[in-house]
Amino acid sequence: MTKNKVILYIATSLDGYIATKDGSVDWLDKYNKIGFDYGYEKFYKSVNSVIVGNTTYKQFPQEHKGKECFVFSRTPQENKEGITFFNGTSKSFMEKFDLAGKTWLLGGANLLSQFLKDDLVDEFIITIMPELLGEGILLFNEHPPIEKLTLVEAKPYGSVIQLHYKKC
Incomplete structure (x- = not known):
């Protein structure tokens, strides 16, 4: 991996x-x-790939063509083409999805805090x-x-x- x-x-x-x-x-x-x-x-x-919190996603719902997009949401939502909704921690997310290359943590602040607490931000x-x-x-x-x-x-x-x- x-x-x-x-x-x-x-x-x-x-x-x-x-x-x-x-x-x-x-x-x-x-x-x-x-x-x-x-x-x-x-x-x-x-x-x-792109990781975004639900609030930020609602503000910027544009597609990320050619990128896997993951939206962290506590509200169950149906996945769309190219967009996977996820309810869980940043740590469980990284364990579940085998992402290769670089992933853009788009925001927002609450999601960033979670990724920082789990020591998952590299740059x-x-x-x-x-x-x-x-x-x-x-x-x-x-x-x-x-x-x-x-x-x-x-x-x-x-x-x-x-x-x-x-x-x-």
Whole structure:
């Protein structure tokens, strides 16, 4: 069995929020119009599968063509073509599904916390937007300490910076 890499790829405000209090990510729209894709297309082509929480999935229900998509949901839902709904822990998920290659942990914060608690996130690609939201949903809410991360790359896109870390 090939070791799967779980990679968090996400945008956050400078003060660490991924969404407003009501869960909206509309504040990111203005950054999608400035001519950069922040490496998204290259990253997306590199992953084999996508993991997403149900709340985030409901916000972004688009298909991930050519990728296996897994939606963590406590509510039983019928699988769709290319989309598998899963009710369980991140650890039981990784034990059940033999994923190869790279898996994108799309979010949200609660699912990320679960994967961090089970020590299942291998890389972090975090795009920091030059904006202070002041309140909302934090990227990192509950998690155990990770003692050492190695900076792979810090890439500027105008006033936006993307940090890529790997777990040691």
